[in-house]
Amino acid sequence: MRGLWAGGGAAIANARARYLSKIAMSHRPLPPAEIERLAEIILRQVVDSKRAGEGIEKSLGLYGDILVPDLVGKVIHRIPDPNTAWEVFQWAGKQSKFTHNRFTCNNLLSVYVKARRVEDAHLFFQSHMKNVFEPDEVSYNTLMNGFFKAGDVKKALALFGEMKDSGIAVLRSHNIVLRGLCSGGKISMAWEVFKDMSGIFSPNLISYTIMIDGLCKSRKVDKAITLFKQMVDKAIYPDVVTYGALIDGLGKQRRVKEAYDLFEEARAKGCHPTVVTYNTMIDGLCKCGRIENALTLYDDMVREPHLKPDMFTYSALINGLNLSNRGEKAYELYEEMLDTGCSPDVVTYNTLLDGLCKSGCEDKAMEIFRKMGVGNVCDPNVITYTVLIDRFCKVDRLGDAVKLAKEMEGRSLLPDAVTFTTVIQKLCKESRIDEAHELFESIGKTCKPDSVLFNTMLAGYCKITRIDDAKKLHDRMLDSGCAPTLATYTALVTGFCRTGRYSDALIMYHEMIEMGFPPERHLAELVDRTRTDHPPPRRPYFVTT
Structure with a gap:
């Protein structure tokens, strides 16, 4: 049979025509296997016609007499493009021996919905289906599901x-509504539907699982636990999805012991947890400092033949090991991750680098950093550089920190104020003010410096008595809309006093008080000494006669 339909040419075309004519003349129902075969052949003809830029009517002409709804519906269902599916639908409707039914219409609805053209689906539903025959629960469910996914509740x-009024709202319809409302965060409305349906249908496992998941995602975990117990009392037993939803909810609320107990219960009852459920448990245990339990679960996961740790598994463990100050163990896990063919993302890299830096393994961190961006390895981002720059400043490797800061600019990464503040503070502390100024100006090209950064530079100028530069920075701070702080005025007043510019110091001191900043004790004492030792010149006293 396959040879009959393969290739082209006159002989093949004639054989195909004779075969189709024989089917049409026999008037026998087409068996399912025959329908499947013909559906694939017709679909191939449609694809070839579209690829050649031709209409489908010519290529499908031979098939008009053998069409049945099951065949047309299957062809339409397999066409991803709604326009082509509509073209096939129209062509079939023109054939003299064929009439569309709900099955063909429902399949066209499904194609529209899958392509996210739910309004077109609704138009077809209203203008065509309702005028020919009453849509059934499949029609309504398909369209209703499409509107929920489009956010049109x-x-x-x-x-x-309409379904309830027509008496065709089945249990599946209610479950679609529950899922749509829960996915849209409308948990209260979903709860009302769930309560109402209990008087018509007995909610099934899917109904309960949807509600438990929705309640957990709405942080109503206690209510989800109550519903879980009610479900079990009704002899509706949870599956791996139900357990996973509740474990995830408990994990996100740091109720790790309850989540772990439920996890063990699921395993004991033969519900083998998925990778997602394992990840939830591992992440929760890591964040609560129970890293050994997390590593044990990881070992269990590796031994499961149908499970494979993914990037989220390794990221959670690396983060947990870092929180436990076990940077070198995190590095071992990173190497194991690479050996399994699992590629870390930039978040995992940043977590690993941070842990290695905190463990004093800066050189190893730099070795990994230099591999980023090479081959298929992800590129470093602003956080990557910030982690390394901050660490190098803390361990007095300022040269490396400055080099990374400049390299960051060369990569066209837009630094934020936080990234460079640590370097600038360190440069100012070592009186390398010109290098600090250069970095400060580079930040201004990409983002607006904040008060912390302005104050850092300003204090650096005051420290080496470049008080005029400090005052210019104060004025620039005001012009940029960044409000001065107590630290701003403290640095300026102190700087003016140290350089003997006592009048300017008093002016700045009074401005500070007017701005609502109470002076610290040492600054008030400094200003009092300035007033005593360097009183302002007395105004001339004129006697009139």
Whole structure:
């Protein structure tokens, strides 16, 4: 049979025509296997016609007499493009021996919805389906699901209302509504639907799982636990999805012991947790400092033949090891991760680098950093550089910190104020004010310096008695809309006093008080001494006669 349809040419075309004519003349129902075969052949003809830029009517002409709804519906269902599916739908409708039914229409609806053209689906539903025959629960469910996924809850609920009025709202319809409302964060509305449906249907495992997941995602975990217990009391037993939803909810609220107990219960009852559930537990244990338990679960996971740790598994463990100051163990896990063919993302790299730096392994961190961006390895981002720059400043490797800061600019990464503040503070502390100024100006090209950064530079100028530069920076700070702080005025007043510019010091001191900043004790004492030792010149006293 396959040879009959392969290739082209007159002989093949004639054989195909005779075969189709024989089917048409027999008037026998097409068996399922025959329908599947013909659906694939017709689909291939449609694809070839579209690829050649031709209409489908010519290439499908031979098939008009053998069409049945099951065949047309299957062809339409397999066409991803709604426009082509509509073209096939129209062509089939023109054939004299064929009439569309709900099955063909529902498949076209499905194609529209999958392509996220739910409004077109709704138009077809209203203008075509309702005028020919009453849509069934499949029609409504398909369209309702499409509106929920598009975020149009109002239209989805309107359809649900029509279904209830027509008496065709089945259990699956209610579950679609529950999932749509929960996914949209409308948990209260979902809860009302769940309560109402209990008087019509007995909610099934899917209904309970949807509600438990929705309650957990809305941080109503206690209510989810109550519902979970009610479900079990009704002899509806949870599956791996139900357990996973509740474990995830408990994990996100740091209720790790309860989550771990539930995890063990699931395993004991033969519900093998998924990678996602393992990751939830491992992450929760790591964040609560139970790193050994997390590593044990990881070992269990590796032994499971159907499970494979993914990037999230390794990221959670690396983060947990870093929180436990075990940077070198995190590095071992990183190497194991690479050996399994799992590629870290930039968040995992940043976590690893941070842990190595805190463990005093700066050179190893730099070795990994230099591998980033090479081959398929992800590029470093602003946080990557910030982690390394901050560490190098803390361990007095200022040259490396400055080099990274300049390299960052060369990569066209836009630094924020936080990234360079640490370097500038260190440069100012070592009186390398010109290098600090250069970095400060480079930040201004990409982002607005904050008060901390302005104050750092300003204090650096005051320290080496470049008080005029400090005053210019104060004025620039005001012009940029960045409000001076107590630290700004303290540095300026102290700087003016140290350089003997006592009048300027008093002016700045009074401005500080007017701005609502109470002076610290040492600054007030400095100003009092300035007033005593260097009183302002007395104004001339004129006697009138």
